[in-house]
Amino acid sequence: MSEARELSNIPYDDLVVDARFGPYDETVTEDLAARLAGPIGAQTPTAFAPPAVYPILFLRALRRAMGGIPAGSILAKQELEFHAELPVGSQVHVTTWVGSKEVKRERPFVTIEFDIRDDSGKQILTGRKIIVWPTGPGEQA
Amino acid sequence: MSPDTSSFPAVTDTVTQAEIDVYAELSTDFNPLHVDPEAAAASEFGGIIAHGPIALHAFFRAATQWLGTEAAPAGSNIRITYRAPTRPGDRITCRLVEASETEPGHFEVSAECVNQDETVVVSIAATLVAA
Numbered sequence: 500m501s502e503a504r505e506l507s508n509i510p511y512d513d514l515v516v517d518a519r520f521g522p523y524d525e526t527v528t529e530d531l532a533a534r535l536a537g538p539i540g541a542q543t544p545t546a547f548a549p550p551a552v553y554p555i556l557f558l559r560a561l562r563r564a565m566g567g568i569p570a571g572s573i574l575a576k577q578e579l580e581f582h583a584e585l586p587v588g589s590q591v592h593v594t595t596w597v598g599s600k601e602v603k604r605e606r607p608f609v610t611i612e613f614d615i616r617d618d619s620g621k622q623i624l625t626g627r628k629i630i631v632w633p634t635g636p637g638e639q640a
Numbered sequence: 641m642s643p644d645t646s647s648f649p650a651v652t653d654t655v656t657q658a659e660i661d662v663y664a665e666l667s668t669d670f671n672p673l674h675v676d677p678e679a680a681a682a683s684e685f686g687g688i689i690a691h692g693p694i695a696l697h698a699f700f701r702a703a704t705q706w707l708g709t710e711a712a713p714a715g716s717n718i719r720i721t722y723r724a725p726t727r728p729g730d731r732i733t734c735r736l737v738e739a740s741e742t743e744p745g746h747f748e749v750s751a752e753c754v755n756q757d758e759t760v761v762v763s764i765a766a767t768l769v770a771a
Binding site (some may be wrong): 540 | 646658662663666667669673694697701710711712715720721722
């Protein structure tokens with residue numbers, strides 16, 4: 500993969516459906532899990548990754564893949580499917596891709612998919628973000 | 641043992657700029673809308689807004705407390721609709737709208753996170769599986 504582009508610079512027309520980014524290695528450290536298990540930032544010890552870890556891993560993968568969520572975008576929906584519990588200290592591998600893009604009610608919607616697996620290849624979580632993109636067909640960023 | 645559908649806890653979080661800054665650090669999402677008061681003031685939002693999942697955090701805490709787990713058990717899924725921005729100082733409360741046990745240990749849950757003005761900022765539909 501070449502160096503990440505700023506996602507905010509990627510117009511709708513240039514998004515390639517099904518082009519994979521990653522997998523990116525991440526470790527769910529004790530500190531990360533503890534800061535998300537209770538009030539954000541507080542240290543709440545936990546043996547397993549709390550659900551709040553996964554949107555964080557989504558955002559990290561987006562940053563590494565494409566420079567992050569584009570400026571001017573609106574996060575409309577998010578979905579999380581939990582396949583296995585993840586012990587704290589585990590390394591995971593995050594793959595992300597544009598699952599679909601379509602214009603609905605004159606608004607450009609982009610679905611970004613995520614697949615998170617552990618070191619053994621076991622699927623831990625799948626999910627997606629549905630974003631109203633700041634540019635539509637034929638528009639420049 | 642399955643949780644009681646009548647005992648879903650109401651969890652409240654007060655969102656602070658310090659929390660938003662921590663979230664930016666953990667997620668590496670330093671969008672100026674979240675961390676730059678001047679840039680955010682000049683935006684259509686007129687000021688800082690929190691990262692979307694911050695408004696969802698009260699639901700995550702309520703759901704895991706209710707299930708008596710640290711993680712979301714396998715087979716669970718959560719579908720979130722973001723409806724309004726959350727700002728520093730907002731008090732976000734997660735409350736249950738409806739829950740039913742569709743088969744032993746499987747719950748269909750509808751919940752919402754509201755701010756201090758009773759504006760729904762996040763709606764949640766979830767399938768939660770008791771561990």
